[in-house]
Amino acid sequence: MLLDLKDVYQKEKDLLGKEIILQGWVRNHRKQKEFGFIDFNDGTSFKNLQVVYDSSLKSFDDIQKIHIGSAITVKGTIVESEGGKQDYELKTIEIKVEGDSPEDYPIQPKRHTREFLREQAYLRPRTNLFNAVFRVRSIAAMAIHEYFQSNNYVYVHTPLITTADCEGSDQMFKITTLDFNKLPYVDGKVDMSKDLFGKTAFVTGTGQLHGEAFAMAYKKIYTFGPTFRTEKSNTKTHANEFWMIEPEIAFCDLDGLMDIEEDMLKFVVNYVLEKCPLEIDFFDQFVEVGLKDKLTKLVNSKFTRITHHEVVDILKKADVKWEFEPSYSDDIAKEHEKYITEYFNGPVFITNWPKDIKAWYMKLNADNETVAAVDLEVPGAGELMGGSQREEDYDKLLKRIDEMHVDKETVDWFCNLRKFGGCYHSGFGMGFERLLIYLTGVDNIRDVIPFPRTPGSCDY
Amino acid sequence: MLLDLKDVYQKEKDLLGKEIILQGWVRNHRKQKEFGFIDFNDGTSFKNLQVVYDSSLKSFDDIQKIHIGSAITVKGTIVESEGGKQDYELKTIEIKVEGDSPEDYPIQPKRHTREFLREQAYLRPRTNLFNAVFRVRSIAAMAIHEYFQSNNYVYVHTPLITTADCEGSDQMFKITTLDFNKLPYVDGKVDMSKDLFGKTAFVTGTGQLHGEAFAMAYKKIYTFGPTFRTEKSNTKTHANEFWMIEPEIAFCDLDGLMDIEEDMLKFVVNYVLEKCPLEIDFFDQFVEVGLKDKLTKLVNSKFTRITHHEVVDILKKADVKWEFEPSYSDDIAKEHEKYITEYFNGPVFITNWPKDIKAWYMKLNADNETVAAVDLEVPGAGELMGGSQREEDYDKLLKRIDEMHVDKETVDWFCNLRKFGGCYHSGFGMGFERLLIYLTGVDNIRDVIPFPRTPGSCDY
Numbered sequence: 025m026l027l028d029l030k031d032v033y034q035k036e037k038d039l040l041g042k043e044i045i046l047q048g049w050v051r052n053h054r055k056q057k058e059f060g061f062i063d064f065n066d067g068t069s070f071k072n073l074q075v076v077y078d079s080s081l082k083s084f085d086d087i088q089k090i091h092i093g094s095a096i097t098v099k100g101t102i103v104e105s106e107g108g109k110q111d112y113e114l115k116t117i118e119i120k121v122e123g124d125s126p127e128d129y130p131i132q133p134k135r136h137t138r139e140f141l142r143e144q145a146y147l148r149p150r151t152n153l154f155n156a157v158f159r160v161r162s163i164a165a166m167a168i169h170e171y172f173q174s175n176n177y178v179y180v181h182t183p184l185i186t187t188a189d190c191e192g193s194d195q196m197f198k199i200t201t202l203d204f205n206k207l208p209y210v211d212g213k214v215d216m217s218k219d220l221f222g223k224t225a226f227v228t229g230t231g232q233l234h235g236e237a238f239a240m241a242y243k244k245i246y247t248f249g250p251t252f253r254t255e256k257s258n259t260k261t262h263a264n265e266f267w268m269i270e271p272e273i274a275f276c277d278l279d280g281l282m283d284i285e286e287d288m289l290k291f292v293v294n295y296v297l298e299k300c301p302l303e304i305d306f307f308d309q310f311v312e313v314g315l316k317d318k319l320t321k322l323v324n325s326k327f328t329r330i331t332h333h334e335v336v337d338i339l340k341k342a343d344v345k346w347e348f349e350p351s352y353s354d355d356i357a358k359e360h361e362k363y364i365t366e367y368f369n370g371p372v373f374i375t376n377w378p379k380d381i382k383a384w385y386m387k388l389n390a391d392n393e394t395v396a397a398v399d400l401e402v403p404g405a406g407e408l409m410g411g412s413q414r415e416e417d418y419d420k421l422l423k424r425i426d427e428m429h430v431d432k433e434t435v436d437w438f439c440n441l442r443k444f445g446g447c448y449h450s451g452f453g454m455g456f457e458r459l460l461i462y463l464t465g466v467d468n469i470r471d472v473i474p475f476p477r478t479p480g481s482c483d484y
Numbered sequence: 485m486l487l488d489l490k491d492v493y494q495k496e497k498d499l500l501g502k503e504i505i506l507q508g509w510v511r512n513h514r515k516q517k518e519f520g521f522i523d524f525n526d527g528t529s530f531k532n533l534q535v536v537y538d539s540s541l542k543s544f545d546d547i548q549k550i551h552i553g554s555a556i557t558v559k560g561t562i563v564e565s566e567g568g569k570q571d572y573e574l575k576t577i578e579i580k581v582e583g584d585s586p587e588d589y590p591i592q593p594k595r596h597t598r599e600f601l602r603e604q605a606y607l608r609p610r611t612n613l614f615n616a617v618f619r620v621r622s623i624a625a626m627a628i629h630e631y632f633q634s635n636n637y638v639y640v641h642t643p644l645i646t647t648a649d650c651e652g653s654d655q656m657f658k659i660t661t662l663d664f665n666k667l668p669y670v671d672g673k674v675d676m677s678k679d680l681f682g683k684t685a686f687v688t689g690t691g692q693l694h695g696e697a698f699a700m701a702y703k704k705i706y707t708f709g710p711t712f713r714t715e716k717s718n719t720k721t722h723a724n725e726f727w728m729i730e731p732e733i734a735f736c737d738l739d740g741l742m743d744i745e746e747d748m749l750k751f752v753v754n755y756v757l758e759k760c761p762l763e764i765d766f767f768d769q770f771v772e773v774g775l776k777d778k779l780t781k782l783v784n785s786k787f788t789r790i791t792h793h794e795v796v797d798i799l800k801k802a803d804v805k806w807e808f809e810p811s812y813s814d815d816i817a818k819e820h821e822k823y824i825t826e827y828f829n830g831p832v833f834i835t836n837w838p839k840d841i842k843a844w845y846m847k848l849n850a851d852n853e854t855v856a857a858v859d860l861e862v863p864g865a866g867e868l869m870g871g872s873q874r875e876e877d878y879d880k881l882l883k884r885i886d887e888m889h890v891d892k893e894t895v896d897w898f899c900n901l902r903k904f905g906g907c908y909h910s911g912f913g914m915g916f917e918r919l920l921i922y923l924t925g926v927d928n929i930r931d932v933i934p935f936p937r938t939p940g941s942c943d944y
Contacts (some may be wrong), residue, residue: 028636028703045873047701047735049905067702068636095700095907097735110748122735123876125907130904142566146694147904148703148896158698162639169629176528177487179622183935184710185725189940197680199657199687201714204667204674215666220657220724221712221942227687234606234935234944238618240555241609242527243488243508250644250709254661264680265645275507309875416583437606437944444607446511446590447555447582475643475694482647482681484694484897 028114030068032102036112037103043117045226046073049150050125051096052133063116063133064098067149070156070302075100077116092132093125093150102417115360138471144474145365145484151312157464157472159295161353164463165456168248168269171288177271178242179476182231187223188434196226201284232385233438236414239272239449240441242458246271247458256479258466263457265477272451278396278413280389281450282373285400285409286327289371293319294412296463312465318404319463332356332394335374337363342367349376353378357408365403372401384428385438386412386449388420398452405462411452418442490528492562496572498560501579506533507557509610512593515548515640522550524558524574527609530616530762533562547576552592553585554608599932602839603880604933606944613771616763617932618922620756624923625916627755628708628729631748638702639733641709642691644841648682648894656686657712687712691730692845692911693898696874698903699732699909703813706731709915716939720928723917725937732911738856738873742833742912745860745869746787754783756923763924772925776865787831792816792854794894795824795834796812813838818866825849825863830862844888846872847908848880865922871912878902 026045048066051472062075075098077087090096101113112461126422131147141148148154185199201220202208231247239247251268259392273284297304297319308316332352339350339360348357356374357363364372376394379386386395396413415421421439425432430441471474475484486505508526522535537559550556560574601608608614632639645659653816661680662668670674676684691707698705711728756864757764757779768776775893777806792812799810808817816824816834824832836854839846846855854871875881881899885892903913920932930936935944 030636047907049700067638067703093905095734119838121904122908125905126903144675146697146901148681149698155701157700157864158640159638159643161631165631165639165641166633169626172901173622173626176490176862178527178619180618181621181710181727183933183937184727185712185942188944195604197659197661198664199659200664201503201657202664203663204658204660204676204684207664207667216664220716220939221937222940223942224664225942236608237606240509240933241607241615242619244528249640252645256670256680266645267641274555327721348519399567432798441606442583442584445553445555445583445585447507472696474640476647477643477681479680482683482685484643484697 027053027066028072029070032073033069033071034451036102040104040112043099043101043103043113045097046114047097049094050056050092051150053090053092055088056232060084060477062090062096062119063097064096065155067155070152070159070306072301072363074105074113075116075119075313076113077119081116082119083119087119090119090121091125091127092128093129094119094121095123095125106118127287128158130360139346140467140471142476149474152306153466154471156300156306156417157460157466158474160280160300160303161456161460163299163473164296164459166291167292167299168246170295171291172244172246172271177244177246178238180231180235180238180245180247182234182238182247182270184227184252185220185221185251185405185416186228187224187225189224189226189431197254198228199225199227199460203420207429208409215407229253230268230453231437232272232453235272235451236438236441238452239274240447242447243274244271245273258479260470261458261461263469263476263478266469266473268453269458270451270453274447274449276413276450277448278375278398278450281411281452282327282375282398282412285398285411286371288470289408290323292459293463294323297323304349308463309372312404314480315465322402325370327400328368328371329373330368331374331376332374333376333379335360336400338367339363353380355381361401361406370403371408374401375398384430385414385421386413386423388424402462405458408458408462409452409454411450413448413450416446416448417443418446488528489526489531491532492533493529497560500547500564500572501561504574504615505559505923506574506938507582508555508558508641510550510552510554511610513550513552517902520544520548522558522579524554527542527599527615527741530612530619530760530766534565534573534703535922536573537579537581538572540574542579543579550581551587551589554579554581555583555585558918566708574777577929595664598928601855602916602930602936609876609934613926614765614931616760616766617920617926618934620760620924621920621932621934622758622915623759624752624919625708627752627759628706628748630755631751632704632706632731637704637706638698640691640695640698640702640705640707642698642707642730644687644710644712645681645685646688647681649684649686655714656689657714659685659687675778689713690728690913692732693895695730695732695911696898696901696909698748699734699911700905702905703734704731705733708799708824709844715724718939720930721918723760723929723933723936723938726929726933727916729916730911731789732909734907736873737908738858738911739834739911741871741873742787742789742835745833745858745912746831749860749868750783752919753779766926768790772864782831782862787833788828788859789833789835791836792804792834792838793836794881795820798827799823815841817824819865821866823860824863826844831868834859842872843875844884844890845881850885856910863924865918868918868922869912869914871910873908873910876902876908878906906917 052063
């Protein structure tokens with residue numbers, strides 16, 4: 025019976041005394057004179073299985089030569105462990121080496137720095153830490169799909185290639201089929217009409233505008249896909265390629281949006297706690313002490329809701345020497361985010377931001393000074409989601425487009441959504457890596473992306 | 485009680501006589517002297533709900549003025565339909581117009597051509613056809629995630645940006661932050677070291693190489709993300725941006741791969757049949773007569789497995805005047821694909837292809853002439869999946885890399901996977917749009933992508 029290790033752990037007792045076959049890799053190999061122990065893992069489970077063999081096997085000498093990292097097929101019997109810390113182990117009948125791993129294999133069973141492992145990006149998922157991180161990444165992605173699908177949302181694949189530069193073309197990558205060294209010119213300028221789409225094309229940093237069009241047909245939609253930014257920042261939280269989730273909901277105001285954000289986040293955290301208990305325990309022990317408590321607490325908490333104005337009030341009253349002075353008309357700084365989440369001891373929704381520091385499509389409040397935007401700040405990870413009610417009034421939207429110098433022509437169709445059965449609606453964006461940093465405690469974005477892309481760094 | 489239309493249809497009987505609130509759009513509006521009928525839809529269900537109102541309502545005159553396409557909030561009571569074809573309808577208590585839609589609203593309740601609707605890409609999901617297509621797209625995507633997750637696969641987000649041009653850089657978009665009109669030069673050539681990643685970067689057309697690295701850690705992985713090709717073809721099956729699924733499985737040979745492909749496809753088809761019965765009925769009636777039979781039959785069939793050589797035998801014996809002469813050393817043409825699927829009256833796996841027409845990483849068979857590749861051909865849609873066992877022998881792989889003029893340096897790490905605990909393994913790719921064309925009968929790729937990108941065409 026050929027099994028995945030995950031399935032073995034789900035029915036250990038039923039398998040007691042049964043012969044099974046497993047295929048995977050040697051994580052560690054301890055040899056004694058008459059015995060040997062292989063820490064076996066096939067990647068479907070965080071927990072290794074101990075494979076024991078003894079000198080009664082004809083192939084004992086060959087098995088003892090098996091290197092760490094080798095791929096093997098092992099046939100054996102599930103038995104109760106003799107006084108070890110593991111309950112069950114595999115008593116070897118036969119081991120076949122499928123692929124050797126030489127002694128200079130970089131991933132030896134010892135502590136490697138994350139910097140070293142970043143340079144071995146193609147091998148690092150074989151380590152405990154990264155194996156756990158990227159499984160949580162997969163499970164959290166599934167949690168997001170399950171949440172939205174079970175709540176009647178439609179998953180929309182919004183396009184990445186765009187010829188509209190309404191985000192500001194300097195923040196977007198240009199994409200081209202032209203040969204840089206044989207560019208066509210007209211009137212002294214590069215003739216972009218010769219490019220594949222007949223004009224300059226970009227890869228976009230958001231699917232929101234297209235998402236709104238679909239929300240006006242399906243009421244509730246979400247996107248989940250890769251996103252690109254050209255930022256030249258080498259920080260722990262910036263990458264040039266990352267994944268985003270952007271739900272958009274018709275007939276939903278700012279309060280309704282916060283309900284959805286809170287509900288979704290709790291669902292995802294709970295899902296990961298249930299599906300990845302060993303991984304979370306590992307992070308809790310070795311990466312962020314207290315992580316499990318933090319996550320469990322979040323699931324059971326009620327998120328605070330407070331306006332930007334009230335936040336600044338609190339910051340101004342605080343007995344703290346700020347690096348950045350809190351202001352009613354400015355963004356809040358990292359130090360402020362930290363203070364506020366600690367002040368409320370949990371996640372905080374901050375609403376009604378000054379219009380000048382937020383995007384042109386956000387709904388203008390009656391005060392004409394603030395917009396119905398909301399950022400969710402979580403303890404330890406800062407801003408996790410950003411959203412807003414959208415401006416549904418055609419004339420007000422056009423006025424904001426003028427004021428903010430957006431190229432009206434490229435968003436003409438988007439504005440028309442307000443003319444043809446438009447309605448009040450809201451949406452938010454969540455950076456998937458930001459969520460993973462929060463879920464795992466791993467604090468560098470390069471360590472939660474399989475093959476990260478950052479300025480000057482695009483290996484593999 | 486605020487409900488989604490989908491939920492109304494799932495518990496109609498329980499709701500009989502109950503007051504509910506719905507929010508959505510007016511698809512049609514028929515007015516009589518004392519009565520009115522609104523075809524209501526909120527996008528969560530394919531089926532409209534009939535909203536009836538009569539002159540006993542104070543607002544009767546206002547309601548009669550509601551335009552097609554308008555967004556409304558309607559409060560009413562679920563009642564049994566009086567002799568109509570619908571079982572249940574909503575008896576209006578109150579209707580509020582959330583957003584008007586003028587009389588020149590392009591989507592009127594009449595037949596529009598698909599070409600016209602393509603030009604209204606931001607509105608077309610409000611039509612029956614596209615509402616059905618893009619819901620099936622969402623449900624099929626979920627089916628794929630459910631299949632792989634429930635079978636212990638890890639979902640991997642492989643990178644899109646790459647500096648390796650092993651696919652052939654002329655088939656990939658270049659991506660840049662440089663200003664085309666202010667390019668930096670060194671020695672008369674554009675100095676790509678000044679670009680964000682320090683060299684020429686591309687967006688890739690496959691996640692396979694990176695997928696293999698993760699399969700060597702998790703045994704079973706899949707990717708599901710957007711893919712780019714620069715092809716300048718304006719055909720029904722080509723787009724420059726589309727979505728791909730690329731599973732990669734360690735300890736899996738070609739037969740095992742076919743088992744997985746067949747199992748997955750049946751799961752997905754079955755899932756869509758179960759979750760989208762109304763949509764499938766609609767396609768069956770209006771798009772591809774016999775579609776439902778075709779899909780039902782597929783779920784219950786055993787796929788044929790045959791070698792490329794045997795296929796050519798059959799083609800040569802066939803009493804057909806071919807446009808392209810079948811050859812043991814060539815690819816098979818569309819006309820051949822069609823003949824073979826009709827010959828076997830169902831899906832056909834064609835294996836062991838001439839090595840020269842297949843990719844460099846595919847496993848060379850013992851005959852030294854063919855590779856362990858497999859294409860799945862399905863009736864009516866041609867090639868749906870393409871896969872292979874991968875060359876796991878380091879030296880043989882290097883030889884193929886030389887023969888096929890692949891830039892060895894950029895795939896060095898990929899080759900090393902063979903040195904460090906490599907094993908026999910296989911993988912395949914499935915174009916998601918190809919699947920959707922098969923599932924819906926809609927035969928133009930532009931009509932199964934929300935906002936399609938094709939040469940010269942990147943609107944919205």
